[in-house]
Amino acid sequence: xxxxxxxxxxxxxxxxxxxxxxxxxxxxxxxxxxxxxxxxxxxxxxxxxxxxxxxxxxxxxxxxxxxxxxxxxxxxxxxxxxxxxxxxxxxxxxxxxxxxxxxxxxxxxxxxxxxxxxxxxxxxxxxxxxxxxxxxxxxxxxxxxxxxxxxxxxxxxxxxxxxxxxxxxxxxxxxxxxxxxxxxxxxxxxxxxxxxxxxxxxxxxxxxxxxxxxxxxxxxxxxxxxxxxxxxxxxxxxxxxxxxxxxxxxxxxxxxxxxxxxxxxxxxxxxxxxxxxxxxxxxxxxxxxxxxxxxxxxxxxxxxxxxxxxxxxxxxxxxxxxxxxxxxxxxxxxxxxxxxxxxxxxxxxxxxxxxxxxxxxxxxxxxxxxxx
Amino acid sequence: xxxxxxxxxxxxxxxxxxxxxxxxxxxxxxxxxxxxxxxxxxxxxxxxxxxxxxxxxxxxxxxxxxxxxxxxxxxxxxxxxxxxxxxxxxxxxxxxxxxxxxxxxxxxxxxxxxxxxxxxxxxxxxxxxxxxxxxxxxxxxxxxxxxxxxxxxxxxxxxxxxxxxxxxxxxxxxxxxxxxxxxxxxxxxxxxxxxxxxxxxxxxxxxxxxxxxxxxxxxxxxxxxxxxxxxxxxxxxxxxxxxxxxxxxxxxxxxxxxxxxxxxxxxxxxxxxxxxxxxxxxxxxxxxxxxxxxxxxxxxxxxxxxxxxxxxxxxxxxxxxxxxxxxxxxxxxxxxxxxxxxxxxxxxxxxxxxxxxxxxxxxxxxxxxxxx
Numbered sequence: 001x002x003x004x005x006x007x008x009x010x011x012x013x014x015x016x017x018x019x020x021x022x023x024x025x026x027x028x029x030x031x032x033x034x035x036x037x038x039x040x041x042x043x044x045x046x047x048x049x050x051x052x053x054x055x056x057x058x059x060x061x062x063x064x065x066x067x068x069x070x071x072x073x074x075x076x077x078x079x080x081x082x083x084x085x086x087x088x089x090x091x092x093x094x095x096x097x098x099x100x101x102x103x104x105x106x107x108x109x110x111x112x113x114x115x116x117x118x119x120x121x122x123x124x125x126x127x128x129x130x131x132x133x134x135x136x137x138x139x140x141x142x143x144x145x146x147x148x149x150x151x152x153x154x155x156x157x158x159x160x161x162x163x164x165x166x167x168x169x170x171x172x173x174x175x176x177x178x179x180x181x182x183x184x185x186x187x188x189x190x191x192x193x194x195x196x197x198x199x200x201x202x203x204x205x206x207x208x209x210x211x212x213x214x215x216x217x218x219x220x221x222x223x224x225x226x227x228x229x230x231x232x233x234x235x236x237x238x239x240x241x242x243x244x245x246x247x248x249x250x251x252x253x254x255x256x257x258x259x260x261x262x263x264x265x266x267x268x269x270x271x272x273x274x275x276x277x278x279x280x281x282x283x284x285x286x287x288x289x290x291x292x293x294x295x296x297x298x299x300x301x302x303x304x305x306x307x308x309x310x311x312x313x314x315x316x317x318x319x320x321x322x323x324x325x326x327x328x329x330x331x332x333x334x335x336x337x338x339x340x341x342x343x344x345x346x347x348x349x350x351x352x353x354x355x356x357x358x359x360x361x362x363x364x365x366x367x368x369x370x371x372x
Numbered sequence: 373x374x375x376x377x378x379x380x381x382x383x384x385x386x387x388x389x390x391x392x393x394x395x396x397x398x399x400x401x402x403x404x405x406x407x408x409x410x411x412x413x414x415x416x417x418x419x420x421x422x423x424x425x426x427x428x429x430x431x432x433x434x435x436x437x438x439x440x441x442x443x444x445x446x447x448x449x450x451x452x453x454x455x456x457x458x459x460x461x462x463x464x465x466x467x468x469x470x471x472x473x474x475x476x477x478x479x480x481x482x483x484x485x486x487x488x489x490x491x492x493x494x495x496x497x498x499x500x501x502x503x504x505x506x507x508x509x510x511x512x513x514x515x516x517x518x519x520x521x522x523x524x525x526x527x528x529x530x531x532x533x534x535x536x537x538x539x540x541x542x543x544x545x546x547x548x549x550x551x552x553x554x555x556x557x558x559x560x561x562x563x564x565x566x567x568x569x570x571x572x573x574x575x576x577x578x579x580x581x582x583x584x585x586x587x588x589x590x591x592x593x594x595x596x597x598x599x600x601x602x603x604x605x606x607x608x609x610x611x612x613x614x615x616x617x618x619x620x621x622x623x624x625x626x627x628x629x630x631x632x633x634x635x636x637x638x639x640x641x642x643x644x645x646x647x648x649x650x651x652x653x654x655x656x657x658x659x660x661x662x663x664x665x666x667x668x669x670x671x672x673x674x675x676x677x678x679x680x681x682x683x684x685x686x687x688x689x690x691x692x693x694x695x696x697x698x699x700x701x702x703x704x705x706x707x708x709x710x711x712x713x714x715x716x717x718x719x720x721x722x723x724x725x726x727x728x729x730x731x732x733x734x735x736x737x738x739x740x741x742x743x744x
Binding site for chain 1: 373390393394395396412413415645646650654659660662663665667668684685686687690691694695697698699700701702703705716721
C-alpha cells in the first residue's frame with residue numbers, strides 16, 4: 001500500500017489521516033508540534049516546519065504522494081520538488097496562486113466568475129475607490145478572520161493592516177454559503193450540497209453550518225455551478241472549499257477558496273456518502289471521486305475553547321448532549337484548550353433539518369470545553 | 373480527557389480506537405504484535421499477550437477504563453483487577469461465561485430464550501442424544517468456524533474435536549441473522565437493525581451482510597427482542613453481537629454471543645446514526661447510548677486475502693470499484709496478506725437494498741487482495 005504525506009498536522013490533517021488509514025494508506029505527517037492532532041493517528045510524524053526546506057524535502061521523499069492540511073506552506077520548495085517528478089497535490093503552483101488572495105481573485109474574475117469588486121492596495125488614495133464601508137485584506141497569511149479588516153469609514157484607516165494588501169467592495173450581505181468541490185487528477189469535478197454558514201461575532205470563526213442551505217433550488221444550482229467553475233479555473237487535484245456571499249438583491253459572489261478540506265465540509269463525515277476527507281485522499285491519490293450525495297439533513301458547529309479557561313480540556317455537559325439522538329462529537333486531541341481555540345466540532349443529523357437545528361442549538365448551549 | 377485501554381489490537385480494536393479518538397479519548401492498546409492494526413492508530417501500544425498477567429495489569433493501571441477487542445483473554449486476572457476497583461467492561465465475569473460456549477448457552481436457555489438443543493459432551497454415548505447430523509463445538513477458544521464440527525453421520529466421530537466440548541442438535545437452517553445489542557452501565561439496552569448473513573463455504577467466514585434483513589416485520593421484531601433479552605440475561609456493559617438461526621419452519625434460535633463489536637456490525641459505520649464502535653465506547657465509558665437507527669440500506673462483505681498470495685497486500689481492481697457510488701473501503705493495515713485472512717471490508721450503501729446488493733457483488737467479483 002502507498003504512503004501519503006500530509007504537510008500540517010492540525011485537525012484537517014487528522015481527519016484526512018483517518019480517512020487515508022481507513023482506505024489502507026500509510027500516513028506520515030509533517031508538523032512542528034510533537035504529538036500533533038494528525039500525528040496522534042498517523043503512522044509517524046516528522047517534527048519540522050512546513051516552511052523548512054529540509055523537512056519538506058524529507059516528507060516528499062519518504063512518501064509516494066504529498067498533500068497539505070493548510071495553505072501557508074513554502075511553495076517555492078514544493079514547486080522544485082514537483083518539477084523533479086514527485087507527486088504533490090494540489091499542484092504547488094495552484095497553491096501559490098490561492099495563497100495570494102489578490103492573485104486568487106484575479107484568476108477567478110478572469111474566468112468570468114462573479115466576485116466582489118476588488119483592487120490591489122498600492123497607496124492610500126486607493127481607499128477612495130469603492131467608498132466606505134470596505135474590506136481590507138492582507139494578500140497572504142490570513143485565516144479565520146485574521147488578516148481581514150472591515151473599515152466602516154475613513155477613520156478606520158488609522159488602524160489599517162500592514163503589508164501587501166487588497167481592497168474589496170463591501171457586499172450588502174444577506175448570507176454566506178459554502179460549497180466543497182473535488183477535482184480529480186484527470187480533471188473530473190464533483191460538488192457537494194450547499195452549506196449555509198453563520199459566523200461567531202466574537203471570534204469571527206465559522207459558527208453554524210446548516211446543510212442543505214435554506215435557499216431556492218435555483219440559487220442552490222447557481223452556487224454549485226459557480227463553485228465548480230471556480231475550481232475549473234484554478235486547477236489542481238484535491239478538495240477545495242469555496243466560500244460565497246449572497247447579497248440582499250440575491251446576487252451571488254465568490255469570496256475565497258481554500259485548497260484543502262474546509263471547516264464548512266466537516267458535516268460530510270456523517271451526512272454524505274463520501275466525506276470531504278476521503279474525497280481529498282481519493283483525488284490526490286489519483287483514485288475515482290466518490291459520490292457527494294447527502295444522506296441526512298444536518299447542522300455542524302465548531303466546539304471552541306470557552307473563554308477564561310486554559311489547560312487540559314474537559315467537556316462540561318457531555319452526558320446531556322449525548323442523550324440527544326444524532327449528535328456526533330469530534331475532538332481533535334489538542335492537549336490544551338484556550339479561549340476560542342478550535343477544540344473539536346459537533347455534527348447533528350436528523351431526518352428533518354429543523355430538528356437537527358433545534359438539537360444543535362441545545363448542544364451548543366450545554367456543551368462547553370473548559371479546563372480540568 | 374480519559375484514557376481507554378483496549379486489550380487486543382486487531383481490526384475490531386482498530387475501529388474502536390478510531391471511534392474513541394474521534395470522541396476525544398486517549399487510547400492504549402495491548403497486543404503481542406508490533407504495529408498491530410489498532411496500535412497504528414492509537415496513542416501507544418503495550419507489546420504483550422492478552423493472557424499475560426503482567427501486561428494485563430499494566431494496561432489496566434495505565435488507563436481509566438479497559439475493554440477488549442476479543443473474548444479470548446485471561447479473565448481470572450481481570451476479575452481480580454476489577455475487584456480492586458478498576459473499571460473493566462464488559463465485566464470479566466460476564467466474559468468468562470461467554471468464553472465457555474456451554475456456560476453461555478446454559479445462561480441463555482435458563483432465561484427462557486430459545487436456542488438449539490444442546491448438551492455437554494461427557495462421553496461417546498452422548499453423540500447418540502440428538503441423532504446425526506449434529507454439531508460438535510469446543511467449549512472455549514473457537515472463532516470463524518474453528519472449533520466447530522458439523523458431523524453428518526457417525527463416521528465423523530473418527531475426527532471428533534479434542535478437549536472439553538458440547539453437542540448441539542443441527543438446525544434445519546433457512547438463514548442466519550445477526551443483531552448488535554448495546555447495554556449501558558446503567559442497564560439501558562438498544563438493539564440495531566437485523567443483519568442477514570451468508571457464509572463463505574470455503575473459509576466458513578462471514579460472507580455477505582445484508583441490512584435490513586429480507587424478513588417479515590414480525591420476524592425482525594422477534595429477532596431484536598430475543599437479542600435484547602439475551603443480553604439482559606448475560607449482563608455487562610458494551611456492545612454484543614448476537615447470532616441467530618432461523619429454521620425452515622420459521623422458528624428462531626439464539627446461536628452465539630460475542631461480547632464486543634462484531635463482523636456483522638461493521639455496516640453500522642456508514643449505515644447507522646451511531647456506529648457499533650462508538651456505541652461500544654459510549655457504553656464502556658458510562659456515556660449515554662446513541663441512536664441505532666439505520667440511515668441507508670447496505671451490504672457489507674469481508675475482504676479476504678486471495679488464496680495463493682502471501683506478502684505485502686495490494687488491491688487489484690480498486691479503481692473499477694471506487695467508480696461505483698456508495699462503495700466504502702476499510703483496510704485494516706495488516707502488513708501481510710494470506711489466503712482467507714481478513715484484510716479489510718467493503719460496505720456498499722444505496723437508497724435501495726437491491727441496488728446495494730448488485731453493487732456489492734460487482735465489487736466482490738472485481739476487487740482482490742493479492743500481494744505486490
